[in-house]
Amino acid sequence: MQLNFNSLFSGLSDTSRVWIYTMERRSDSTEENYLREQLKSFISQWAAHGKELAADADVINGTFIVISADESKVSASGCSIDTQVHFLKNLSKELGIDFFNRLVFYKINGNDLQKTDLSSLANMPDELFFDPMVGSLGELRKEWVKPFSKSQLHQMVRA
Numbered sequence: 001m002q003l004n005f006n007s008l009f010s011g012l013s014d015t016s017r018v019w020i021y022t023m024e025r026r027s028d029s030t031e032e033n034y035l036r037e038q039l040k041s042f043i044s045q046w047a048a049h050g051k052e053l054a055a056d057a058d059v060i061n062g063t064f065i066v067i068s069a070d071e072s073k074v075s076a077s078g079c080s081i082d083t084q085v086h087f088l089k090n091l092s093k094e095l096g097i098d099f100f101n102r103l104v105f106y107k108i109n110g111n112d113l114q115k116t117d118l119s120s121l122a123n124m125p126d127e128l129f130f131d132p133m134v135g136s137l138g139e140l141r142k143e144w145v146k147p148f149s150k151s152q153l154h155q156m157v158r159a
Contacts, residue, residue, distance in 0.1 A: 003108075005141045009056040012070045014138025016054075019081075021065040021088060022106065022132060024098035026113070028062070031095055035059045039067070042087050048080040063106055063113055064130065065099060068137045106130050108145065122157045125149035 009016070027035060039057040046053045046069075053076060055069040067084060069076050076084075092099045105121060106113040107129040121127060131151045134140045148154050 003145055005060075005144055008058070008060075008066070008141060009068050009137060012054065012056055012068050012137055013072065014136060014141065015072060016068045016070040016137040017076065018134060018137050018140050019067045019084065020130075020132050020134070020140075021067075021099040022101070022104050022130075023063050023065070024101045024104050025115075026062045027059065027095070027097060031097070032059050032062050034095070035065065035091065038087075038091055039065070042084075043067075046080060046084070048074055048077040053080065061113060066140070068140075102132075105132070107148075118153065118157065121148045122154070125154065 036059055039059070043053075043055050043057050046055055051074045053069045054073045055067065057065065057067040060066055065088065088099050098104075103117060105116050105118065107116050107121065107124075107127050108114075113130075116129070121129060126147050126149060128145055129148055129151075130144055131146055131153070133152045134144055
């Protein structure tokens with residue numbers, strides 16, 4: 001299982017914006033290859049107000065779709081983000097994998113990922129999990145995997 005994300009999207013800066021979509025179930029290798037092909041095609045055409053976005057996307061551990069855009073060059077507009085969501089909703093429906101269930105989280109269980117829910121994580125503050133609330137590529141590279149107690153979600157649950 002890949003846990004070092006330092007070189008993820010090496011052509012994009014740490015300040016690049018990220019969107020993380022968590023799959024409700026793990027994709028198999030055929031689905032993962034198809035997703036990568038579709039993401040590559042989408043990114044090659046993704047634009048904001050007619051200007052190409054400096055962006056990249058990948059499937060991580062068969063469980064996450066990560067899309068990143070360097071907004072220092074061209075900012076992602078509301079319409080371009082809507083286009084991204086529409087594209088992923090179609091893929092989600094086509095493959096029968098929900099990418100939009102915000103109640104699914106993955107924690108690290110040895111060398112594998114285990115699906116869990118927020119209430120379980122709240123009871124295990126030292127559990128390592130993939131924080132879906134990272135906002136920049138730099139954060140994702142350095143702090144995507146962290147103990148639940150170090151996340152914004154933990155602060156929200158405690159409030």
